[in-house]
Amino acid sequence: MTECIECGADVTLHDDLEVGEIVDCATCGAELEVLGTDPVELDTAPELEEDWGE
């Protein structure tokens, strides 16, 4: 559990968290990027870019 940097609500995290992963805040819907796992550090995820995809 950590705090959403957008709304301050608790964000539930799963066990296999990876740096670079995106987690959603269930309260405000913000997409948060995992910058660190020990300790957990979150930041606002980058906005969708036009050339993203597969």
Added chain:
Amino acid sequence: MRIGMLYSRIRRDEKLLLSELRERGHDVVKIDVRKQRFGLTEPPADIEGCDLVIDRCLATSRSRYVTRFVEQYDVPVVNDPETAAVCADKAHNSLVLADAGIPTPNTEVAFTKEAAMEIIESFGYPCVIKPVVGSWGRLMAKIDTRSAAEAILEHKETLGHYEHKVFYIQEFVEKPGRDIRVLATDGEPVAAMARSSDHWLTNAAKGAETEHTEVDDEMRDLVARASESVGGGLLGVDLMETGDAYTVHEVNHTVEFKALNEVAETDVPATVVDWLEARAEAGMEATV
């Protein structure tokens, strides 16, 4: 083995690969391309010593450049930059498919809205206009009328990035409410799924329903040829059914497979990692 993974966002697909690689005891190096500097001759420390680097960049532009740099450092990279360059651009992709004699939707390109309108009128309605770079079904338009065509072309010409002035226009294929994605390694199918939707776009990213589908002989042949046409590698080949045949509309080079893994009868990440290991071993033997 030391396996590098180029990324800027870890999706479910990358987590599946990371998990499989780590379970097998590989030394996995996650390489966030946003933090790297790529010189002309010397590799960044994270890439140096890798037996293989996997390109899982979310951004096509980064994928195209970074694979070129990794190849420059003589480190094997999946997929290679030639494949990335072809698959990253729909026009390029269509050209190589047609050149290989693979059935692909009729497509024309123009650089002005007047010439684009001529194409649209000759194709008739509906037809489809797509950005040459893009994914997940974004910014694609099914054009049903001339007035819609005029509006779309004007918007693209006025508001768009210069790539949106490369008007890529395609016939509309009457598919049976679904298309087929085949994940393949050097042309050998790993698994396939049908993606169904009431919407004309059937991308999994658009919420299409997915289900396992068998790869028949014709599909297998087309996948092998489509893979070869773009230079091989770990690819997602997209096909549409046209009556009793298929047409290949594109090949994807940083293919997502999480949706496929949920419906496939095979263990997709395990099969992909089998292939990656073989590629790395081949590269190691070549340098001995």
